[in-house]
Amino acid sequence: MASLSADLFYDILKRLDGAALARAGCACAEFRAISNEEDLWENACRSLWPSTRRDDVRSLIISIGGFRKFYADCFTLILNKDVPLVQTNETNPFAEEWNESDYYYGDMDDLENSLPEDFVSLIDVWYQDRVLYSKVIWGIPNSDGAIGWFYNCPFRIDLFHQSSENNENNNGEVFLSTIDDLPPVPSMEQERKDGKLWRELNDGIKLSWIIINQKMKRAVNLTSWHPLGGQRHWPTDTDFVLRFGSVLPAKEVLPCQVAECILLMKFRMTSLGNEATRECSTLALTELSMQIEDMGGVHLNGHCSLLILKEALSGHRSRNYDEVLESCNLYLKAQSELKEEKIRNECRFDTLCIVSGITIFAALCAMCYRKFEYF
Numbered sequence: 210m211a212s213l214s215a216d217l218f219y220d221i222l223k224r225l226d227g228a229a230l231a232r233a234g235c236a237c238a239e240f241r242a243i244s245n246e247e248d249l250w251e252n253a254c255r256s257l258w259p260s261t262r263r264d265d266v267r268s269l270i271i272s273i274g275g276f277r278k279f280y281a282d283c284f285t286l287i288l289n290k291d292v293p294l295v296q297t298n299e300t301n302p303f304a305e306e307w308n309e310s311d312y313y314y315g316d317m318d319d320l321e322n323s324l325p326e327d328f329v330s331l332i333d334v335w336y337q338d339r340v341l342y343s344k345v346i347w348g349i350p351n352s353d354g355a356i357g358w359f360y361n362c363p364f365r366i367d368l369f370h371q372s373s374e375n376n377e378n379n380n381g382e383v384f385l386s387t388i389d390d391l392p393p394v395p396s397m398e399q400e401r402k403d404g405k406l407w408r409e410l411n412d413g414i415k416l417s418w419i420i421i422n423q424k425m426k427r428a429v430n431l432t433s434w435h436p437l438g439g440q441r442h443w444p445t446d447t448d449f450v451l452r453f454g455s456v457l458p459a460k461e462v463l464p465c466q467v468a469e470c471i472l473l474m475k476f477r478m479t480s481l482g483n484e485a486t487r488e489c490s491t492l493a494l495t496e497l498s499m500q501i502e503d504m505g506g507v508h509l510n511g512h513c514s515l516l517i518l519k520e521a522l523s524g525h526r527s528r529n530y531d532e533v534l535e536s537c538n539l540y541l542k543a544q545s546e547l548k549e550e551k552i553r554n555e556c557r558f559d560t561l562c563i564v565s566g567i568t569i570f571a572a573l574c575a576m577c578y579r580k581f582e583y584f
Contacts, residue, residue, distance in 0.1 A: 325349035359511030
């Protein structure tokens with residue numbers, strides 16, 4: 210090792226991805242010194258996230274601490290184990306509907322520290338490790354970045370309803386076909402039976418949605434890399450919806466103390482495959498959006514969403530995907546229990562109303578019967 214030159218070490222390390230580069234830095238003092246070079250981490254980031262190849266994004270990443278810090282912040286995923294348990298008793302705070310007054314709105318200092326213009330989104334989509342889509346959004350769409358006003362409620366970012374100015378796919382159309390190793394679909398009836406296309410989408414699609422706060426000089430990846438779930442043939446027979454996301458801390462914002470960032474990706478079958486005519490099965494990416502909702506399934510407004518995103522920038526991270534997935538499943542389980550508890554409470558209330566109605570009706574009938582007896 211001592212006889213090898215630093216240039217040779219550098220040439221070896223520049224061929225590694227970020228995870229391998231970090232491990233190599235722990236191998237020996239020579240590798241550690243060279244692995245701290247920003248050029249190596251810039252190469253790793255550009256290889257993993259195509260959206261970082263733009264000059265304006267490069268300048269942004271340098272301004273918030275450099276590519277090494279950016280990789281450490283965004284390769285790891287948000288880990289939130291502080292999901293409150295749903296208690297099935299009369300004192301359960303989650304059994305009742307939350308009023309808007311229960312939500313935290315903060316003071317003007319919090320608002321000034323969470324302006325829409327401070328946020329930048331870097332979005333990349335892959336299918337089987339090939340780049341399918343890449344986009345950069347400066348600020349939060351449908352908002353006044355300087356004063357924090359939002360023109361839509363609830364909070365929602367929909368990439369395909371925004372201007373394509375910052376989109377590398379300037380035609381605004383993203384397609385996936387059998388040319389990209391997508392399995393052929395001769396008919397939707399066949400797809401309903403075997404689900405081969407649906408399995409390929411779940412296994413092959415990968416999403417990264419990074420938000421950067423220029424004022425805080427921090428970045429975080431809001432996605433789960435791979436789909437957490439989805440629904441095929443919905444809302445129409447030719448639609449396929451994939452659901453990504455993460456569980457975000459909201460201790461100072463929501464009474465339930467957690468929120469879910471929901472990233473939806475929708476594909477629509479535009480043409481079926483035909484081996485006889487050699488026609489390709491083609492899917493079109495028709496939706497890629499982000500929303501934030503509480504445990505009750507209520508989509509939050511822009512102000513609460515920005516405060517939660519701000520808190521997520523300082524949240525815990527993990528590179529253990531199984532641990533992150535377990536956290537998401539724990540949240541979904543608690544959310545399901547909350548919905549069941551609400552349904553039980555509604556059933557109890559309906560039963561009480563029915564019993565009360567029958568009692569009142571019986572009492573009225575008894576009163577009328579006594580009056581008739583006097584006559």
